[in-house]
Amino acid sequence: MINKVRETVLSILNKNNYGYLSPLDFNLYAKQAQLELFEDYFYDFNAQINKENARTSGTEFADITRQLSEVMDTFTQYKALNLTAGSEQTFALPNDWYTFVDVIWLQTCEGPPTTVIEEQAERVSEGSIYRLLKSNLTAPSKEFPAYVFTQQGRPVTVGPGDATYGDLGNQITLYPEAIAGCDLGCRLIYIRYPRDPNWTFSTLPSGEAFFNESVSTYQDFELPSSDENDLIMKILQYAGLSIREAAVTQFAAGQEAIDNQQNT
Amino acid sequence: MAYLTSYQYYENGGQQPENANWGSYQYVSLTDIVNNFLLMYQGNHSLINNEERYKILFHAKRAIQELNYDAFKETKVLQLDVCDTLRFVLPQDYVNWIRISLFKDGILYPLTENIQANSSDAYLQDHNCRILFDVDGNILKPHNSELDMSRIAGEGSIYLNEGSPYNGQTGWCIDGDWYFDYQMGDRFGLNTETAYDNPTFRVDQKAGVINFSSGMGGESCVVEYVSDGMENGDNSKVTVNKLFEDYVYAYIEYAILNSKYAVQEYIVRRTQKRKSALLRNAKIRLSNIHPGRLLMNLRGQSKWLK
Numbered sequence: 001m002i003n004k005v006r007e008t009v010l011s012i013l014n015k016n017n018y019g020y021l022s023p024l025d026f027n028l029y030a031k032q033a034q035l036e037l038f039e040d041y042f043y044d045f046n047a048q049i050n051k052e053n054a055r056t057s058g059t060e061f062a063d064i065t066r067q068l069s070e071v072m073d074t075f076t077q078y079k080a081l082n083l084t085a086g087s088e089q090t091f092a093l094p095n096d097w098y099t100f101v102d103v104i105w106l107q108t109c110e111g112p113p114t115t116v117i118e119e120q121a122e123r124v125s126e127g128s129i130y131r132l133l134k135s136n137l138t139a140p141s142k143e144f145p146a147y148v149f150t151q152q153g154r155p156v157t158v159g160p161g162d163a164t165y166g167d168l169g170n171q172i173t174l175y176p177e178a179i180a181g182c183d184l185g186c187r188l189i190y191i192r193y194p195r196d197p198n199w200t201f202s203t204l205p206s207g208e209a210f211f212n213e214s215v216s217t218y219q220d221f222e223l224p225s226s227d228e229n230d231l232i233m234k235i236l237q238y239a240g241l242s243i244r245e246a247a248v249t250q251f252a253a254g255q256e257a258i259d260n261q262q263n264t
Numbered sequence: 265m266a267y268l269t270s271y272q273y274y275e276n277g278g279q280q281p282e283n284a285n286w287g288s289y290q291y292v293s294l295t296d297i298v299n300n301f302l303l304m305y306q307g308n309h310s311l312i313n314n315e316e317r318y319k320i321l322f323h324a325k326r327a328i329q330e331l332n333y334d335a336f337k338e339t340k341v342l343q344l345d346v347c348d349t350l351r352f353v354l355p356q357d358y359v360n361w362i363r364i365s366l367f368k369d370g371i372l373y374p375l376t377e378n379i380q381a382n383s384s385d386a387y388l389q390d391h392n393c394r395i396l397f398d399v400d401g402n403i404l405k406p407h408n409s410e411l412d413m414s415r416i417a418g419e420g421s422i423y424l425n426e427g428s429p430y431n432g433q434t435g436w437c438i439d440g441d442w443y444f445d446y447q448m449g450d451r452f453g454l455n456t457e458t459a460y461d462n463p464t465f466r467v468d469q470k471a472g473v474i475n476f477s478s479g480m481g482g483e484s485c486v487v488e489y490v491s492d493g494m495e496n497g498d499n500s501k502v503t504v505n506k507l508f509e510d511y512v513y514a515y516i517e518y519a520i521l522n523s524k525y526a527v528q529e530y531i532v533r534r535t536q537k538r539k540s541a542l543l544r545n546a547k548i549r550l551s552n553i554h555p556g557r558l559l560m561n562l563r564g565q566s567k568w569l570k
Contacts, residue, residue, distance in 0.1 A: 049308045122317040136497065137325045138318040143295050143499040146318070 001228060002030065002199050002220045003211045008232050012251075013239060021239050023201055023209050030197040030221070033234030037227055038194050041072055042099075071224055072191060076101060081172075081186040089177050089184060090150075093170040096192040105145035106185035107178045118187070121145040121174060129175065140175035147172045147186075194222040230256065291503035297324050297512055305517055311531065312520055320516055325494065327515035328504050332493035333359065335547055336505065343367060343486045350416055350481055352474040354467075357491040364465055364474065367484040375476075378464035383475040384409045415477060437479055508546045514539040 006026055013021055021029075048065045051057040057064065075098070081091035105121040108114065124132060124146045132138055132146065140146040150171050178184035200215035212218075221231060233256045240251075268285055271277060276284045298321055306312045306320075332338070339362055342355045366373040386409035388396040396404045408416070425431050435444040463479035474487070495501035504512055518535040521527045 053309060124316065124318065128318075132318060137494075138322045141497075141499050144298070144317065144321055 001225060002197050003213075005030070005221065005228060005231050005235065006199050006211075009235050009239060012232075012236060023199055025239070026235070027196075027198055029235045029238040030199065030231070032238060033231050034194050034197055034221055034223060036234055037223055037230055038075075038098075041068055044068055045072065074222070075191045075194065077188075077190055077192045079188050079190070081188050083184075084171055087173075089175065090171050090173045091186040091188075093172060093188070094190070094192070096195075097170070097188070097190045098193045099191045100188065101191060102189040103147050103172065103174075104187040104189070105142075105147070105174050106187060107142060107182050108185060109179070109182040117142050119143060119145050121147045121186075123147055123149060126150070133175065142176065145174060145176065147174045195219050197221050290505055292506050292509050294321075294324060294328070294499055294502040294504070297504065297509070301513055301516055305513060311527075311535075312517060312524075315520055319520065323516040323519040324512060325502070326519070327512045328502060329492040329494065330515075331504065331508055331511075332490060335508065335543065335550070336493075337550065338490075339488050340491055341486060341488050343484060346476055346480045346483055346485050348416065348481050350476045350478065352465075352476065352485050352487065354472045354474065355487065355489060355491075357494075357496060358489050359492050360490050361467060361474075362488040362490060364488070365486045366462055366480065367486045372486060373462050375462050375465055378466050378477065380466075382411065382415050382464075382466045382477065383468055383471070383473075384411045386410065386412075412475075415475065416481075417478065505546075505550070507549050508543075511539065511542040511546050514542050 006021075009026070010021060045065065045068045048057065048068060052065060077094075077096075079094055081093070084090045084092050100123070103121040103123070104118050106116065106118045108116050119142060121140075122144070126148050129146065129148050132140060138144075150173060172186070174184060174186055196219060198217050198219040200212050200218040201209040202212040202215075203209055213220075221227075223231065233253075236251070237253060237256075268288070269277075273285045273288070276282050298317065301320055301324070302317065306315060340355065340357070344352060346352055364375050364377075366375055386406050388404040388406055390396060398404055430442070430444050433444055435442045437443075463477045463483070465474050465476045465480070467474050474485075476485070493502060493504075514535065518532070518539045521535050522532050
């Protein structure tokens, strides 16, 4: 799809001799456009849920919620996380995570017999975890584990004395810790960011770039073909800004507005 | 939780203890309750959404605690010997007592509660009745108050024996023999708590003990009591009878909506009514009223009472 998108964008730009879009610029705008559309899926999903609750949504082919979730589901990933150095409860998150679907608390006790307990952990805020840990009825347990998401730069685990572990980037801390003699693990099911699109090319003797998808760094758009038009319009907006051509930006923004109106 | 095979049910799959799963089908676990609630009663199109699981867990446990206090017919029983201190330390998971009995010669003798104070704290005093303190300003206390010592030594109680001239008089039962003061004047009224041949008791909730009268020294005591069903914090053992399963869901739903901002009052009332109705239904079902039991009572109607 990426070559088709680029050709369309170049075609519109060249039509009135607005200018040429280099492969490097195209790739930058393509990434930006894809991210915008990707995030829009989540807001659209929420808007669609509101419509369903207001009973203004249909079923079958009119079931837009299902269609949106089908696209979002294609970005679902499963990964076993590793403990961060020096910690027994804190796990480093993958670089490409966008949002969590499930965090699984996993305790393995070597046998015989080896026992494995796994439960879905609940996200709680850093402000709540200390109160929860002191609560008789709701303290995190192996049946109802919890995790705290820790932003970059925040030490999360306090060790002996004043030692702190963490400060390692995005990470989560699971509660409760594993019982003595057992290991704590974490499995993450998450929505990842779409991979950066990369229009790869080879160069002709004349200096002209032509599309070459056999290059190892080639990456197509990951959004469905139905988003092709939106991608073109988004890229055109950025390209219009780049070449200081207001007409291009206005055209693309206008097309996008019409498209949005149709969707609502 | 998955259904058990017959082998798992009857013999715990060859593991010990063998009886771990006996009768388990009557109950639904706490984890099932919370999971089912999250799946069936919370979501984008439900009355409840975006609620933390720990809140649902809290209300589920509160519902189970309330059921344990007065709806379930599941009592715990603990038998312990009472020593010379005449104290029975309350069970670890004790919330309230149902019946306290003396177990002697294979027979349970239900004891009556003596609501008069039979135990107290005490401060040391000088001959001017001034309270004594240590160097840190703490009050000095004796090991036992005089009231306690009197009880342990054997306080008086009413002797009932129509064939005896001491019938109705205050006496002291020591090692099975009764001792009396010299008769002086008349007696008026009768203290019904102590006009009783068996030992008496008083539960000291704050101290966490049951204090008995002197006749209980060296005897065996059986305490029937209710707990809160929290199984000492082990969530895997917390269960609720299936007859109350729907009630627990309704309770959680009501408790959350009742404390949630901007929920219409008619919705709160609706969930409250549902919760109450389900509790009544479950209590009726648990009471097991059926023809067999009625027949049993009717058969006893012509029984001679001595």
